Amino acid sequence: MYDYTIYYVLSWFVGGISLLALAFFLVRNVTFKEIFLRPAIIISVLVLIGAIFFGTYSYKTYAPDFAMPPFMHTMAPGGLAPYLPLANISKFFASEPNFPRIEDIGADYNAVPPPITRTTSETVEFNLTATEVISEIAPNIYFNFWTYNKQVPGPMLRVRTGDTVVINLTNDITSLHTHNIDLHSVNGPGGGATLTNVVPGETKSFKWKAVQPGIYVYHCATANVSTHSSHGQYGLILVEPEEGLPKVDKEFYVMQGELYTQGDIGRQGMTVFDAKKLIDGNPTYVTFNGRIEKETGMEINRGERVRMYVGNGGVNLVSSFHIIGEIFDTVYPEGAMGKNSALFKNVQTTIIPAGGAAVVEFVAEVPGKLVLVDHALARMNKGAWATAIVKGDENPEIFSEIKSNTTTAGIMPTMNHHGY
Ligand SMILES: [Cu+2]
Known part of the structure; x- marks a missing residue:
């Protein structure tokens, strides 16, 4: 799990050592001294360092008092986004x-x-x-x-x-x-x-x-x-x-959530939480039930009436919840239920706010694979999908192929497994 972390630290360490060695060699080298160790150049470098320092200082932003109610945040006063203090990193490895x-x-x-x-x-x-x-x-x-x-x-x-x-x-x-x-x-x-x-x-x-x-x-x-x-x-x-x-035949528990990790999507090994991405609302992964699907976790028999309790743990995205291959005949919008609460009928995609939930119901009429998605579909690339299998006999009245004698080869582009 930590192989990649070790390689990462090693690459910085080895890189740093070699840079130091290079600097040491240059400073000792007479020609280098003659060229660079002149007052004009030294003053320029000092001015540059000063400029970087004052530039960084002037860039101080993010007053904590408007970031959120003072009793609800833990970041250091005047600090940036809630980055892990160095002490926490060592604490993490000690407790790991x-x-x-x-x-x-x-x-x-x-x-x-x-x-x-x-x-x-x-x-x-x-x-x-x-x-x-x-x-x-x-x-x-x-x-x-x-x-x-x-x-x-x-x-x-x-x-x-x-x-x-x-x-x-x-x-x-x-x-x-x-x-x-x-x-x-x-x-x-x-x-x-x-x-x-x-x-x-x-x-x-x-x-x-x-x-x-x-x-x-x-x-x-x-x-x-x-x-x-x-x-x-x-x-x-x-x-x-x-x-x-x-009463329904099957009930399922589904929750969308977001994960913010440092580096690009797919980075291997132990990944560290990225507070900057969290504040920017740009999750690395969007998941159903915590992680990218390993295997189908839902089985339905054809003709069964299904109810899904679908929540959105957030914290930034509104989910446009949709099932590829099904229509919700009933939706309890935003989870509303009870006396005088109206149901929605025949819905393709329902909105689930961050920190909200909905109940969707349908009858699985046709066997095959259903795909649960957030229909802001780029999020599928971040993991926002899950599958359900409907088992049973074909239902040609509802769904069937029309066999054709004409060939479409050469007319339709063939899709590869990525769908491009
Ligand atoms: Cu907690």
């Missing part, structure tokens, strides 16, 4: 052996809690653990994810309107950072964040009443909020309406 290694960071699309059948309110309790782990964004591209329960997104939670919900949040002893939880389904300061700030090894609890149905995002809201969310700390909680949701 303790971080759990996770084979597959992606939450299981099928891990949706079963529908609630009871008709009375109860007190429901959830235990979540904030854990900082190491896992892969794609094969051989490693990242220090911050998680709830060692997965991205965190576990999907399900309660019923009227329930009292107890959240116990533990911060794993191996963590380097404070974490908390803000549930958008909570009415109260910080959505619970103010009551759940936990340092490594600590547990805090709070309770709240689920008064409004909907599908809600939860996330870590520790300063810097956007840094925690863009390390993977988000998930969904469904507050079912009292009467429940209509």
Whole structure:
């Protein structure tokens, strides 16, 4: 995992040594001294160094007080974007052996809690653990994810309107950072964040009443909020309406998220968080369920009615959620549900805001592969896609090929596997 980091450091080290050796040789060389060690040249160089210094000083920007509310940011006063202080880098490497290694960071699309059948309110309790782990964004591209329960997104939670919900949040002893939880389904300061700030090894609890149905995002809201969310700390909680949701055959849990890493997309080895890209809103990777898909995680039988709970952990992009090869017959726009809440019918693409969610439903009429995307399609190149397989017999009434006797060879350009 660190091969590439070692090569990187070595190349700087070897390069630096050779430059020093060259400088040493030149300074000792008589001709060099004769040419360059003259007052005019020395003064020019000093003036240049002075100009660089004052130029850099005059470029001081980003007053922290308008960057965000002062109580919500952790960067040093007057500092730039929240870069890692050098001390944190050494702290990271000292703690690194303790971080759990996770084979597959992606939450299981099928891990949706079963529908609630009871008709009375109860007190429901959830235990979540904030854990900082190491896992892969794609094969051989490693990242220090911050998680709830060692997965991205965190576990999907399900309660019923009227329930009292107890959240116990533990911060794993191996963590380097404070974490908390803000549930958008909570009415109260910080959505619970103010009551759940936990340092490594600590547990805090709070309770709240689920008064409004909907599908809600939860996330870590520790300063810097956007840094925690863009390390993977988000998930969904469904507050079912009292009467429940209509029965479907299959339910899936999907969340779009963003990862900001230094260097170009595809850089191998351990990749480091890039705060500048975060502030600029230019993620290196856009993912469904935490990482680039390894294998199809959703299976549907032809004719089944499917419901997907789709969230957007953000923190910068609005998702234009679409499934290539399907039409949503029903959408709960922005996750709105319950009495007097209107459903959308027959939708091709639905908007899911950063920190928002939607529910989409469809019947899989035709067998084959479905592709979930953010239809801002350049994001597919950054990983924003996932596949679902529909199994079963062909359905020629809905979809079939028309065999033709004429050949199109030589007329249509042949597409290669990249689709160019
Ligand atoms: Cu956090």
